[in-house]
Amino acid sequence: MNQIGDRIAIYRQNKQMTQEEFSSRLGVTPQAVSKWERGQGLPDVNLLEGICTVLAIDANELLGIKSSKNVVENNDLAMQLEIQKKMIAEPLKIEFGSGLIQVFTDGLKTNFVNDQRKKLVEETGILMPLLRIIDNVDLQENEYQIMSYDKIRKSTIVDMTHDNIFQNAIMDVIQECKINYSDILNKQIVKSMMDNLKVMYSGEIEGVIPEKIDYLVLVDILKEIIKRNGNIRNHIKIVEMVEKEFLLNSNTNVIDITNKLMEVI
Numbered sequence: 001m002n003q004i005g006d007r008i009a010i011y012r013q014n015k016q017m018t019q020e021e022f023s024s025r026l027g028v029t030p031q032a033v034s035k036w037e038r039g040q041g042l043p044d045v046n047l048l049e050g051i052c053t054v055l056a057i058d059a060n061e062l063l064g065i066k067s068s069k070n071v072v073e074n075n076d077l078a079m080q081l082e083i084q085k086k087m088i089a090e091p092l093k094i095e096f097g098s099g100l101i102q103v104f105t106d107g108l109k110t111n112f113v114n115d116q117r118k119k120l121v122e123e124t125g126i127l128m129p130l131l132r133i134i135d136n137v138d139l140q141e142n143e144y145q146i147m148s149y150d151k152i153r154k155s156t157i158v159d160m161t162h163d164n165i166f167q168n169a170i171m172d173v174i175q176e177c178k179i180n181y182s183d184i185l186n187k188q189i190v191k192s193m194m195d196n197l198k199v200m201y202s203g204e205i206e207g208v209i210p211e212k213i214d215y216l217v218l219v220d221i222l223k224e225i226i227k228r229n230g231n232i233r234n235h236i237k238i239v240e241m242v243e244k245e246f247l248l249n250s251n252t253n254v255i256d257i258t259n260k261l262m263e264v265i
Contacts, residue, residue: 003039004036004042004043004062004063004064005035005036005037005038005039005041005042006037006039007061007062007064008033008036008037008043008051008055008062009037011055011057011061011062012033012037012055015054015055015056016108016132016133017054018109019033019034019037022054025050025054026047026050026051026054027050028043028047048062089149089150090132090147090148090149090150091129091148091149091184091186091189092128092129092130092131092132092146092147092148092173092177092184093131093132093133093134093146093147093148094131094132094133094134094144094145094146094147094169094173095134095135095136095139095144095145095147096133096134096135096136096139096143096144096145096169097135097136097137097139097140097141097142097143097144098135098137098141099140099141099142099160100135100141100142100143100144100158100165101135103165103166104133104135104166104169106166107166107167107169107170108133112166112167112170113131113170116128116170116171116174120174120177120178121233122233123233124178124231124232124233125231125232125233125234125235126177126178126181126226126232127189127192127193128173128174128177129184129186129188129189131173140157142157142158142159142160143155143156143157143158144156144158144169146172146173146176148176148180148183148184149183149184153176153180154172154176156169156172181226182223182226182227185219185222185223185226186219187215187216187219190215190218190219190222191215193235194209194215194218194235194239197235197236197239201236204235204236204239204240205239208239208243209239212243212246213239213242213243213246217242217254218238218242220254221238221242221254221257221258221261222238224254224255224258225238225258225261225262225265228258228262230261230262230265231265232265234265237261237264237265238261238265241257241260241261241264242257242261245257245260
């Protein structure tokens with residue numbers, strides 16, 4: 001497993017991306033990605049940074065340079081990835097029995113998950129984290145379960161004769177995300193929100209987050225807003241008010257800030 005193409009294939013599959021999705025995010029053709037993964041060519045050096053960004057890896061991993069992150073004694077990259085995946089309790093995951101493999105495989109070929117993610121963030125400001133979707137042989141063939149940080153939020157036995165099983169499962173995920181978002185929300189999700197704000201309105205966040213206000217402070221404030229059934233979509237107002245409160249009073253706390261935010265958002 002020493003070729004760059006092999007690593008691209010494994011990391012891409014680990015991110016549950018098709019060659020088409022991966023290629024579109026890089027701005028190349030699916031045929032080019034296919035050639036890399038089959039060892040019939042190498043990506044241009046100008047693409048390496050983009051590949052690492054899309055796959056969320058560093059250049060050493062892509063190039064096969066050993067680092068302290070290795071958790072296996074040999075070069076079994078697939079096993080290393082499997083072990084690393086199992087180290088972490090996923091913020092949001094759906095597991096399904098063997099009888100639903102084709103249902104989920106076909107469903108993932110559509111854009112239904114992203115369409116619902118877009119609708120959710122438009123309505124509530126809730127950014128659904130990357131949904132880990134995986135089969136589980138320990139479940140009944142027609143069962144799926146929704147989990148967050150290894151806690152089972154919902155388990156469902158489906159009627160295989162019904163249509164829209166995949167869509168119904170994803171809508172269950174959306175609903176659980178709404179109900180339990182204060183538990184699901186973490187620093188990485190908030191960072192993604194702030195990174196987006198920086199791209200769209202750089203002046204609102206430049207030099208403020210995380211320089212003046214730590215991501216974890218924002219996590220606590222957003223969680224408190226959500227617990228009070230508030231809408232967190234107005235990131236601009238939230239950041240501005242949090243910055244203002246910290247400038248006026250360095251001893252201000254999450255509850256005081258949230259009380260004031262709930263009056264304006």
